[in-house]
Amino acid sequence: MSGALFLGVDGGGSRCRARLETAEGAVLGEGLSGPATLRLGLDAALRSIMDATRQALATANLGEDAFARTYAGIGLAGTGQPGARQALESWRHPFARAWFEGDGYLALLGAFGGHEGGVVIVGTGTIGVTHLRGRTVRIGGYGFPVSDEGGGADLGLNALRGALRALDGRSERSAFYAEVLQQFGADPSALAGWMTTATATEYATLAPIVVRHAQQGDSDAVALMLKAGAHVAELARALFMLGVSRVALSGGLAEHVKPFMPADVRDRLANPKADALAGGILLAKTRLAAETAKITEVQS
Amino acid sequence: MSGALFLGVDGGGSRCRARLETAEGAVLGEGLSGPATLRLGLDAALRSIMDATRQALATANLGEDAFARTYAGIGLAGTGQPGARQALESWRHPFARAWFEGDGYLALLGAFGGHEGGVVIVGTGTIGVTHLRGRTVRIGGYGFPVSDEGGGADLGLNALRGALRALDGRSERSAFYAEVLQQFGADPSALAGWMTTATATEYATLAPIVVRHAQQGDSDAVALMLKAGAHVAELARALFMLGVSRVALSGGLAEHVKPFMPADVRDRLANPKADALAGGILLAKTRLAAETAKITEVQS
Incomplete structure (x- = not known):
């Protein structure tokens, strides 16, 4: 060899x-x-x-x-x-x-x-993981949509819900929601058809639109990111409550969601090695x- | 004949x-x-x-x-x-x-x-409907989960999300969430498996559990009903804003959600003929x- x-x-x-x-x-x-x-x-x-x-x-x-x-x-x-x-x-x-x-x-x-710690993955889904007394402990991560709050698929779903609400006058229209709907040719029946087979992976393709508009200060997009940040913080808090001394974020959306997390949890996060x-x-x-x-x- | x-x-x-x-x-x-x-x-x-x-x-x-x-x-x-x-x-x-x-x-x-008015259906899904200038106008109702907020399927999904969050220590456990999980033998992997093919109709089978616990005063169940009530009110408000003079609720969950609607909208609702x-x-x-x-x- x-x-x-x-x-x-x-x-x-x-x-x-x-x-x-x-x-x-x-x-x-x-x-x-x-x-x-x-x-x-x-x-x-x-x-x-x-x-x-x-x-x-x-x-x-x-x-x-x-x-x-x-x-x-x-x-x-x-x-x-x-x-x-x-x-x-x-x-x-x-x-x-x-x-x-x-x-x-x-x-x-x-x-x-391999040393003691916990991690919260923020990707298409979300999950908190640690290893305690020889056993892997998972928090959340049971799958979208019943779980995985704060991940890319959840962000995408919330963006669609908001866009449809704005479309028919239940809430304010914005350039953000217009761009979300434009993915379906601004046609709600096309969106409804897409939904019948859409996977978490497909919902997550909308997450970058939310991230970009939030970074540009759109108030609806910021609200969605804050909601995601709160969910991710909840996963981190649950790990801390188990007695894990340090928690790091991981996954493709981690760095995007981090600025929208409550400061008390964000400031406690460790940098992954x-x-x-x-x-x-x-x-x-x-x-x-x-x-x-x-x-x-x-x-x- | x-x-x-x-x-x-x-x-x-x-x-x-x-x-x-x-x-x-x-x-x-x-x-x-x-x-x-x-x-x-x-x-x-x-x-x-x-x-x-x-x-x-x-x-x-x-x-x-x-x-x-x-x-x-x-x-x-x-x-x-x-x-x-x-x-x-x-x-x-x-x-x-x-x-x-x-x-x-x-x-x-x-x-x-057949006379002028608007109606909000609160069943498995939700939709606002009116007839204006010879045209039927729909608010929401694009299908679960991208739309239909406040309906039975949405209530069921929110109950599952809450139950899973309580299960692994992200929030407080309660008899309400225990009963929700018990539908899946208290086994989150059974729930995750069920979810991969669950329809809106199946999510809605959990709604009666939410209604009952809310009537018994469980704070989590009440919070979910208040959220549903707010969504139903939003649909009614959108109809009023279109110039509809009277709006009634309809559908299997209407009377259950009504007490949890914001009073300003609830008090404006008409009784369906x-x-x-x-x-x-x-x-x-x-x-x-x-x-x-x-x-x-x-x-x-």
């Missing part, structure tokens, strides 16, 4: 990222693809994982033969769904070994390098080391 | 009602069946319409031969969906004649007997009379 490679994969509701490193921690390549959440189905998630991974290999100038010496730590949204774990374990992946965890767990590993990709690589290294130790134990 | 019969049908997201009358207005029978909204598909809606109609005929001791002298005014939720009207018009129904309108339009006809079934019968009579007049005109 000409040097083990370590792959970290961070799969979320809107995108999937991959990073390939040497055992010494030198970054060889990265990749980015579409959504990798089990909520959009196993096949779509695996396709995104492999897309991002192949990109990472390509930027590293490595061929498919490198798979055999690659150890992968893969984080995915939606692993809490019934049957999700079993389905993942039965995947005939091309790696030397692969380990799967929820995306929150990998963000946590990355943020505190590294991202969920680093968490994935750490997972792969730790699990490989544990297995190697076991094998040595059995042989000696 | 041994006397024309008139049938009013009120199809909503949670139930479908039918009423059969003579030309003179004597009620012969009524029927009640499951959801009749185009959002659950045309076939399911037509099945519910026929179920409720057959019950009405049965209580009237009439056989299927009575269809041929029955004129039906049928109201359905979801008629605003693309292609909905065409699909309905092509239905090979058994009636002498059948006319289709949105459920809101029939509630409006029933509430004010009759229900949407009466509106359906009025629709059938009016349309039949207009067609008969046209035929007479052509013949003379």
Whole structure:
């Protein structure tokens, strides 16, 4: 084996990222693809994982033969769904070994390098994660729309509700709401049709419009971001209340929502040491080391 | 023809009602069946319409031969969906004649007997409807979850969000939230699985739990009802702002939400003259009379 490679994969509701490193921690390549959440189905998630991974290999100038010496730590949204774990374990992946965890767990590993702490992911969905007394504890993250408040899909839904309310005179019209409706040709029946099949990932495509208008000071967009900030703060508070000493934010929307969080919680937030990709690589290294130790134990 | 019969049908997201009358207005029978909204598909809606109609005929001791002298005014939720009207018009129904309108339009006809006014339906969804300068104007009602705030499905969703937040320590637990979760065996992953296919009709099955706990004074349930009341009031206010002089509530949740509406709007509400079934019968009579007049005109 000409040097083990370590792959970290961070799969979320809107995108999937991959990073390939040497055992010494030198970054060889990265990749980015579409959504990798089990909520959009196993096949779509695996396709995104492999897309991002192949990109990472390509930027590293490595061929498919490198798979055999690659150890992968893969984080995915939606692993809490019934049957999700079993389905993942039965995947005939091309790696030397692969380990799967929820995306929150990998963000946590990355943020505190495996040490004590908690993390709130703010992406398409939201979830609070910590590790207490040998057990992973999740707050929220049961899926959109019954949970995941403050994430991109929730922001998108609230933007649509506001836009429709403005459309027919229930509230004030604004350039912000006009731009939201324009995504559907300003046609509410087109929006209603879209809604019948829209996934959280699709609702989340509207979040950047909210973020931009809030940054430009639109009062409705600011109100939606403050609501998201309050929800994210609630997740962080629940972690603090469990006795977690430090909490960091992670995920694609984290830095956008942060300025809209209540100051008392925002000021208590820790800076994450590294991202969920680093968490994935750490997972792969730790699990490989544990297995190697076991094998040595059995042989000696 | 041994006397024309008139049938009013009120199809909503949670139930479908039918009423059969003579030309003179004597009620012969009524029927009640499951959801009749185009959002659950045309076939399911037509099945519910026929179920409720057959019950009405049965209580009237009439056989299927009575269809041929029955004129039906049928109201359905979801008629605003693309292609909905065409699909309905092509239905090979058994009636002498059948006319289709949105459920809101029939509630409006029933509430004010065809005279000026506006109505807010509070059922599985919500919608404000009025008739202005020869045109039907709708406020809201674009479908759950992007619209229909304050209806049964929205109440159910908010109850679930609250219950999950209480479950993992983001907010206070209560007997109310415990009962909501108990619908899923207190198992959040069962709830998450249910959610992946749940329709507005299914979310609305939780609304009676909210209503009951609010009546018993649970503060979380009261807060949810007040939020619903504010949304219903917003729909009424939008109708008043269009110049509608009187607005009535209609729908299965109307009387439950009313006590939780802001007093200024609640005190302005008119009492509906009759229900949407009466509106359906009025629709059938009016349309039949207009067609008969046209035929007479052509013949003379």
